[in-house]
Amino acid sequence: MEKMKRSRCSSVRARLAVLWLACAGVVSAQQSLETTFRITGDTVLAVFSPQAEVIQKCSAVFYDGRDEIAYGVVISEDGYVLTKASEIEGIEDLSVRVDKESYKDVVVISVDARWDVALVKVDGERLEPAVFAESSDLAQGTWVVVNGATSRTKRRVLAGVISANAREIPADGGVVLGVELGNDKDKLVIKAVTEGGGAETAGMQAEDILKAVDGVEVKDLEGLVEALEGKKEGDKVSISLIRKKESLELEVELSARGELFAEADRNDQMSGDFSKRRSGFPRVIQHDILANSQTMGGPVINLEGHLVGMNIARANRAETFAIPVEELRELSERMLRESKN
Amino acid sequence: MVTRWKYWNASMSKIAKALILSISLGLPPLASAFPLNSKKAPESLEDLLEIQAALQAALPNAEAATVCVDLGEGTGSGVIVSKDGLVMTAAHVSTAVGKKVTIIMEDGTKLKAETLGLMAETDAALIQILEDAPNENGYPFVEVNQTDDTKLGDWVFSLGHSGGFKKERGAVVRIARLVRMANNTIQTDGTLIGGDSGGPLFDMDGRLIGIHSRVGPQLPVNMHVPVRVFLDSWDRMMKSEFIGEGPFAQKPEIGKGFLGVGTEPVDGGLEITKVGKGSPAENEGLVVGDVIKSFNGEKTETKERMKELLAEMAPGDKLELEIIRDGKNETIKMQLGSR
Known part of the structure; x- marks a missing residue:
């Protein structure tokens, strides 16, 4: 298990928690359950071998060079795969493994920014795509199975339960362009562009003067807030600028304020490796299976082996979100349709 | 400490009622054993479905009794164990004796409450809801497993308001096994996070067996205070005693x-x-x-x-x-x- 890419997850320490641990009683070896019988242990997971066979075929593994960076869901026999877009963004040496086969030619067909999902194509033949379940409407406490770790030849599963109600995860702190604004009177001057934000990607620069959002004139901060009201993370807005006395139009993707600016809080420090993009999803189901940012994008299946969701964010130490199968079906059909137009 | 309480009687009738409960808690509990606990691991789909069925049968009542403890500066969790609204939680959540806190129920209802006694060395504490229950059935509550019959490898589940109260989400459940036992601590492999502290750990019959306390550096290391620790000092905690010195709560210093x-x-x-x-x-x-x-x-x-x-x-x-x-x-x- 340790070899299979769990290390990053466990390396971050919560200082306070460790301090308290030191106060815990001495535990003798006899009173410790052997690893194999724990919920992540081989003996317990052996009972999930029918589900593991399904995961082996329909869970793709994305690599940056030799490093695993994400999982994916195989959705067609000829090699269409869905994955978490923000985990593969900007990776040049991208390759994908399905079952035992490695695919070096990987084409990112399209990205849905709102769901943070990328449609990817590899040169597969006769792959065994995930079988979509009718519904993700599973009662709290229902077993689900995911791809938890991997080697070159084998996908390893982890199991857990649906742990909370399905719901929307609004953008953490609301949506922003990713800029710092000056205090100038009657005009919105960009003071700085935040690293990693939509404004930077779109090419906004310091000293630019913001004139309009989606054609609506904005003069001050209130006007900007109003213009962004009701927008979701991943939505694109058209920004009109004046740069060195010339007009300019840029398309800027909105980010969640909390993901762009916030400092890690105590729970984040305790959580270890969590997903960069973990808010702003129209609807998710939640499960309790151990994960990290590199195990997102993969299938979540029920005991029948049918796809009930796709892991989309490791929110923290105790909570993982997945796109429900209803929305995923619609999303994949739309992305496939658009790719063929 | 106790003598200083003579001036304060506003909530005494509630606390007196709760004292009576401590006697009723002494009744012999119902014997029950979850059959899968006798197997080293589930062996079939049927075994898995048995775990799922037990969990789902226990969840509605367990969730109704699981509360968020709002301290103003932060939140923890707790669980109601009597129809009069007695709450078990962690000492590092309640932090003090006689402190005013707010209890948030599953549906978002906020209730005034006051912390009773605590055990600073083992992280155990009690809170009393001061408001009357909405109806004669009292508050939803869970049975405390007083038999101390839980053993290594038992299937268990955790509930708690991870990271704070979120009504749309509800309490978060985690399935786990009991992986280590010591005198004052039990450990499970169901992952906890801030906000879960003070929340309940249940056996598969939905009986309370522990209270969430702290986590280790690795994800599967999650520590709980066994209910035995609470029961050993139950009456002292009911009398609002501050028991022991740190590390989970610090005694208020006279003169400060x-x-x-x-x-x-x-x-x-x-x-x-x-x-x-x-x-x-x-x-x-x-x-x-x-x-x-x-x-x-x-x-x-x-x-x-x-x-x-x-x-x-x-x-x-x-x-x-x-x-x-x-x-x-x-x-x-x-x-x-x-x-």
Whole structure:
């Protein structure tokens, strides 16, 4: 298990928690359950071998060079795969493994920014795509199975339960362009562009003067807030600028304020490796299976082996979100349709 | 500590009711054993479905009794164990004896509550809801497993308001096995996070077996206080005792109690000439011009006398002030802050 890419997850320490641990009683070896019988242990997971066979075929593994960076869901026999877009963004040496086969030619067909999902194509033949379940409407406490770790030849599963109600995860702190604004009177001057934000990607620069959002004139901060009201993370807005006395139009993707600016809080420090993009999803189901940012994008299946969701964010130490199968079906059909137009 | 409570009776009837419960808790519990616990691991789909069925049967009541403990500066979790609204939680959540806290129910209802006793060394604590239950059935509550029959490898589940109360999400459930046992700690492999502290750990019959306490550096290391620890010192905690010294709660230090007023002697007592910003006095609505006649029944005629009385008190201590405001006598009940 340790070899299979769990290390990053466990390396971050919560200082306070460790301090308290030191106060815990001495535990003798006899009173410790052997690893194999724990919920992540081989003996317990052996009972999930029918589900593991399904995961082996329909869970793709994305690599940056030799490093695993994400999982994916195989959705067609000829090699269409869905994955978490923000985990593969900007990776040049991208390759994908399905079952035992490695695919070096990987084409990112399209990205849905709102769901943070990328449609990817590899040169597969006769792959065994995930079988979509009718519904993700599973009662709290229902077993689900995911791809938890991997080697070159084998996908390893982890199991857990649906742990909370399905719901929307609004953008953490609301949506922003990713800029710092000056205090100038009657005009919105960009003071700085935040690293990693939509404004930077779109090419906004310091000293630019913001004139309009989606054609609506904005003069001050209130006007900007109003213009962004009701927008979701991943939505694109058209920004009109004046740069060195010339007009300019840029398309800027909105980010969640909390993901762009916030400092890690105590729970984040305790959580270890969590997903960069973990808010702003129209609807998710939640499960309790151990994960990290590199195990997102993969299938979540029920005991029948049918796809009930796709892991989309490791929110923290105790909570993982997945796109429900209803929305995923619609999303994949739309992305496939658009790719063929 | 206990003697300082003689001034404070507002919530005593509730607490007395809860004391009676401590006797009823002594009744022999129903024997039950989850069959899968006799197997080293589930062997078939049927075994898995048996775990799922037990969990789902236990969840509705367990969730109804699982509460968020709102401390103002942060939140933890807790679980109601009597129909009168007695809550078990962690000492590092309640942090003090006699502290006012808010309990948030599953549906978002907020209830006034007060912390009872705690065990600072083992992280156990009790809280009493002070408001009456909405109907004669009382508050939803869970059975406490007093048999101490849980053993290594048992299937269990955790509930808690991870990261704080979120009504749409509800309490978060985690399935786990009991992986380590020691005198004052049990460990499971169901991952906890801040906000879960004080929340319940259940056996598969939905009986309470532990309270979430802390986590280790690795994800599968999650520690709980076994209910046995609570039961051993139950009566002392019900009597609002602060048991032990740290690390999970620090005893309030005598002499560090803080009111936050400046006064000058006048006829009949001490007139308030200054009220500290954000002080307990300001929060309780004390204003310049109020005349403090007495302090927990002791006359306050000089500044020195009030200083002496304050020097005997600690943060969190109850204070009953008799004042004259606009010519009328009033009584103000409050708690001291920390200097």
